[in-house]
Amino acid sequence: MAEEFLVVKDLHKSFHDFKAVNGVSFTIGKGEIFGLLGPNGAGKTTTIRMLSTVLTADSGEITIGGHTVRKEAEAVRSIIGVCPQDLAIYEDLSALDNMVFFGRMAGLNGRDAREQAMANLKLMGLQDRAGGKVSKFSGGMKRRINLAIALMGNPRLLFLDEPTVGIDPQSRNHIYENILGLQKNGMTILYTTHYMEEADRLCQRVAIMDGGQIISMDTPRSLKSQIGSPEQVTLEDVFLKMTGRSLRD
Amino acid sequence: MKRALYITLNEVRLYLQDKGDLAFSLLLPIVTFALMYGAFGGQTMFEATAVVVNEDGGSYAALFVEQLDEIEGIDIELQTAAEADARLERSDLLLALYIPPGFSDTLASGGKAEFIFKQRGNGGQEGQILSSIIRSVAEEMNQEFQVREQVKSGLEGAGIPEDRIDFTVQKFLGEERAQPAVGVAEEVVGGSSDFISQYLPGIITMYVLFALTIGARTIVEERKRGTLERLLTTRLSTGELFFGKFLASVSRGFVQTVILLGLSYAVFRLFTPVSFLESLAFAVVYIAAASALGMIIASVARSEEAASWIGVVFTMFMVMLGGTFFEISEGTVLDIVSKVSINTYANDALRTIISEGGSLGDTTLPLIVMGGVIVVGLTVSRVFFKVVSGGK
Numbered sequence: 001m002a003e004e005f006l007v008v009k010d011l012h013k014s015f016h017d018f019k020a021v022n023g024v025s026f027t028i029g030k031g032e033i034f035g036l037l038g039p040n041g042a043g044k045t046t047t048i049r050m051l052s053t054v055l056t057a058d059s060g061e062i063t064i065g066g067h068t069v070r071k072e073a074e075a076v077r078s079i080i081g082v083c084p085q086d087l088a089i090y091e092d093l094s095a096l097d098n099m100v101f102f103g104r105m106a107g108l109n110g111r112d113a114r115e116q117a118m119a120n121l122k123l124m125g126l127q128d129r130a131g132g133k134v135s136k137f138s139g140g141m142k143r144r145i146n147l148a149i150a151l152m153g154n155p156r157l158l159f160l161d162e163p164t165v166g167i168d169p170q171s172r173n174h175i176y177e178n179i180l181g182l183q184k185n186g187m188t189i190l191y192t193t194h195y196m197e198e199a200d201r202l203c204q205r206v207a208i209m210d211g212g213q214i215i216s217m218d219t220p221r222s223l224k225s226q227i228g229s230p231e232q233v234t235l236e237d238v239f240l241k242m243t244g245r246s247l248r249d
Numbered sequence: 250m251k252r253a254l255y256i257t258l259n260e261v262r263l264y265l266q267d268k269g270d271l272a273f274s275l276l277l278p279i280v281t282f283a284l285m286y287g288a289f290g291g292q293t294m295f296e297a298t299a300v301v302v303n304e305d306g307g308s309y310a311a312l313f314v315e316q317l318d319e320i321e322g323i324d325i326e327l328q329t330a331a332e333a334d335a336r337l338e339r340s341d342l343l344l345a346l347y348i349p350p351g352f353s354d355t356l357a358s359g360g361k362a363e364f365i366f367k368q369r370g371n372g373g374q375e376g377q378i379l380s381s382i383i384r385s386v387a388e389e390m391n392q393e394f395q396v397r398e399q400v401k402s403g404l405e406g407a408g409i410p411e412d413r414i415d416f417t418v419q420k421f422l423g424e425e426r427a428q429p430a431v432g433v434a435e436e437v438v439g440g441s442s443d444f445i446s447q448y449l450p451g452i453i454t455m456y457v458l459f460a461l462t463i464g465a466r467t468i469v470e471e472r473k474r475g476t477l478e479r480l481l482t483t484r485l486s487t488g489e490l491f492f493g494k495f496l497a498s499v500s501r502g503f504v505q506t507v508i509l510l511g512l513s514y515a516v517f518r519l520f521t522p523v524s525f526l527e528s529l530a531f532a533v534v535y536i537a538a539a540s541a542l543g544m545i546i547a548s549v550a551r552s553e554e555a556a557s558w559i560g561v562v563f564t565m566f567m568v569m570l571g572g573t574f575f576e577i578s579e580g581t582v583l584d585i586v587s588k589v590s591i592n593t594y595a596n597d598a599l600r601t602i603i604s605e606g607g608s609l610g611d612t613t614l615p616l617i618v619m620g621g622v623i624v625v626g627l628t629v630s631r632v633f634f635k636v637v638s639g640g641k
Contacts, residue, residue, distance in 0.1 A: 052482045074484060082482040088475035090259070092266040104255045105483035149479070 005030040005188045006051070006157060011060035013046055020046040022212035024060075028157075033179065033189040035203035035220075037196070037235075039243050043212040044192045045085065048159050051190070052082045065156055078107065081155030083147045085162045085192075091135040095126060095145050098134060099152060106153025113152070120148040123178060140171030147175060151182075158182065158189045164198065176202060196236035206235070210243045252485045256493025260467065261500060274501065278456065278509040285452060286516060296322040297375050299383065300345040302333045307353020309362075314348075317386050323379075337367055344368040344376030346383055356394070393422050449513060450599030451573035453532060454592045456509060458567055460502030460536050462560030464543020467494045468634070469556045487631050494547070495540050495627060502536035519603055527609040528602050531616070535595045538619040541626025542591070548634035567592045594618045 006028040013021040021043045028034040038044050049055040051062055053073045062069040064076045089098050096117055103113030121127045124144040129137070134145060147163055160179070164172045179202060183189060193199055199206050200220045207217040216223060216238075223238045224230040265271060299317060303310050318325045328336075328345070336342035347365040355362040364387060366372070366380055397418045404414055468491075471477040480490060510529055514520045520528065543560065550556035570583070571592020577583050587593045594615035601607035609616075 049478070054478050054481050074486075077482060077484050080482065082479060084475060084478060086475045088479040090263060090474065090476065092263055093259075097262070101255065101259050102479070102483065105252060105480060105485045107484050153483075 003030045004028070005032075005065055006034075006190070007061070007063040008047075008051070009061040011047065011050060011062065012058045013043075013050060013055065014058055019212050021050070021057075024209070024212070024214055026207050026214060026217060028188055028190060030188055031183060031186050032205065033183050033191055033203050035199040035206035036190060036192045036209060037194075037199055037206055037239060038192075038209035042209040042243075044209055045161060047209070048082075048161055048190065048192065052080055052159055053077055078153070079156045080159065081106075081150035081153065081157070082159045083150035083161065083163050085165065087142050087146050089134050089142065089145055089149065092133065094131050094133055095121060095137070096130040098145060099149060102149045103152040106155075108153060116152055116154075120151045123151070123181075124148045125174060140167040143167045143171060144175065147178070156186075156188060158187055160189060160191045162193055163191075164193070164195065172198075196234060196239055200235045208239060208242050216242055250489070250492075253489040253493040253496065256485070256490060257496040257500065260494060260497035264497075264501060274505060275508065277459075278505045279512070281452065281456060282509055282512040282516075285449070285513075295378060296324075297379050298324045298326050299379055300326050300328055300333055300336075300342055302328055302330050302345060302347045304330060304350045305348045305352035307357075309353035309356045310348045311353075313386065313390060316390065317383065320382060320386070323382065333367070337369055340369055343370070344372035344379060359398070393418075396422065449517075449519065450596050450603055451571075453506065453509065453528075453599055454535065454571060454595040455564075455568050455573050457502060457506060457532060457536050457595070458539050458564040458592070459505075460498055461539040461543040461546070461564055462557060463501060464495065464498035464540040465546035465550060465556040465560040466553055467498065468544075468547035469550050469553050472551075473553065487634060491544055491548075491627060491630055491634070495537075495544055498540035498543055499533070499537050502540065503533055506532045506536060524602055524606075524608075528599060530609060531595075531598050531602065531612060534616060534619045534623075535591070535598075538591055538622040538626070541623045541630070544630035545626055545633060548630040549637050566590070572596050591618065591622055 004027045008027070009025050011021050011024040012019070024043070024047055026034075036044050036047065046055065050057045051064070051069070053069055053076055057070075065079050067075040067079075069076050090101070093101070096114075099117030099120060100110070100113045103116055104110070106113075108116060118127060118130065121130050124147065126141060126144055126148070129141065134142060137145065143163060143165075147160070150158060150160070164175055167175075176198070179189065179191075191199070191203060203220060205217065205219050206223065207214045208223075209215070216226075218226075220235050221230045224233040224235065227233055227238055227241055264274075301314055301317070303314060314325060314327075317323060330347070333342065333345040333347070337345060345367050347367060349362075349365060352362045352364075364383070366383075368376055368380075371377060372380060397415065400418050401411065401414055468477065471480070481487075507529065510525065510532065514525050542563070546556055546559045546563065550559060567590045570587045570590035572587060573592055573596060577587050598612035598615035601611050602609065
């Protein structure tokens with residue numbers, strides 16, 4: 001594996017009596033796309049919130065790009081980008097205004113924010129809609145803006161929390177291509193999804209989480225080998241075998 | 250600090266984009282002012298126009314009209330008999346005073362002359378008051394005639410020219426009118442006769458507290474939009490976020506207060522330019538204090554409804570305890586409890602400036618209290634937010 005960029009050691013987080021994250025440990029190499037899979041309520045989003053400094057862990061250690069989250073939170077925030085599961089955009093503003101605003105929050109000056117905003121909009125195929133009000137965009141376009149905002153400020157680690165939920169195949173495919181393109185340029189990505197084929201296509205390694213713990217972690221191929229022939233078994237089969245078929249919520 | 254200003258600018262931009270919210274918040278102070286004007290903009294003294302038909306044109310008629318015109322609140326409108334008759338006929342006029350031809354000559358020759366009131370029905374309420382005033386002026390003129398005649402008859406045979414007697418009598422009567430032996434003093438019981446200057450400070454302070462509810466909703470709206478967490482993953486600190494939102498709330502409250510105070514200045518003429526600016530300056534500090542309290546609510550409220558309700562209840566509490574609409578007697582339990590309301594200090598300060606002719610320098614204690622509330626509010630809101638959200 002490449003040089004470790006993100007290191008998580010024995011992470012714990014409880015909400016009252018409920019253990020949301022119970023001793024999670026993993027590492028992500030620089031330039032790797034790492035998948036975090038799990039049923040609803042497994043603790044994926046809580047884990048991402050702790051890694052992105054929104055939530056304080058009860059115990060454990062998180063190091064990102066050599067900075068510990070507990071003591072160097074601001075340094076961590078300067079090198080991460082987060083694309084949350086729910087859309088986090090100002091729908092009453094234009095695409096460009098959204099991008100420039102978050103660019104400024106990422107520490108860019110006005111001119112750089114504008115330049116980077118146009119570049120990221122072009123990457124997402126939205127350069128012609130830069131001045132358009134986001135409320136008028138389709139669901140797929142809003143998802144792409146949501147992702148484009150996460151790229152403002154040149155982050156080195158990207159958290160993508162189910163970035164393709166509820167969008168059409170064309171938009172989804174466009175996003176896959178963007179993600180692979182980012183990885184080629186050296187971006188490290190932590191990717192969560194419920195779409196197993198997505199994880200299979202994009203991720204070098206995946207961790208399967210359930211009940212606040214990582215129950216399995218390896219490359220998609222190795223995971224598939226655990227239950228059968230990698231050419232015949234899908235990652236979904238692996239997932240269902242490891243987490244069970246009962247409904248979670 | 251720059252990021253805090255970008256938060257403020259973004260908030261202002263969002264506010265300007267929401268046409269409904271923008272229209273409502275700009276119209277609200279205008280509507281409030283209109284209600285104030287309707288309630289308090291009435292006249293505090295009787296004012297009326299007396300329609301006079303001067304068919305005489307002589308000196309005594311002119312003197313009478315002049316004396317009537319000198320009465321505060323009475324305007325004279327001279328019309329011809331035909332015009333006044335026509336207006337009375339169509340009820341456009343309820344009462345008119347006619348000075349008949351020969352009025353002055355009759356008085357000059359020592360005879361008795363009379364005015365004529367022409368009226369529709371009883372002349373209406375205004376007409377009745379006007380006719381009382383005119384009769385009192387006529388009575389005064391009558392008394393002056395009597396004095397003049399008695400002085401003339403007393404000096405008969407003394408060889409003093411009549412015009413000199415007239416001049417001297419007129420002079421002494423003028424002096425008496427200027428400094429009468431019996432005067433009238435006014436004493437207002439239970440408040441000021443000038444309602445607007447008494448109630449305007451309370452209306453302003455109540456209005457400003459709307460800034461509290463606006464501030465209370467800002468963080469919750471950000472959370473609802475999903476953008477709060479995104480912001481918390483950037484280099485923006487919690488302090489910058491809250492300060493930026495605080496400034497946005499102050500800006501919005503400031504615009505509304507300028508509209509309200511500006512209209513009051515233009516219409517009620519309660520202020521001098523200096524007192525207007527001082528009132529505005531104090532209002533800004535008060536808006537900042539209200540916004541800081543709004544930030545505390547914002548830091549703990551989990552929904553827009555909760556933020557609004559807490560804001561409204563808090564506002565009502567502050568308004569009721571702050572002496573906005575009724576005076577609180579000193580030394581009572583309510584007086585002690587009222588000290589926890591920022592409205593108490595704001596009302597005192599604005600009354601000092603607006604009603605009592607004081608200056609900003611006379612409002613040191615309220616300014617200190619407001620400053621303290623701002624600092625404590627912004628500090629506490631950050632701490633509460635960290636505790637409630639469990640994170641940054």
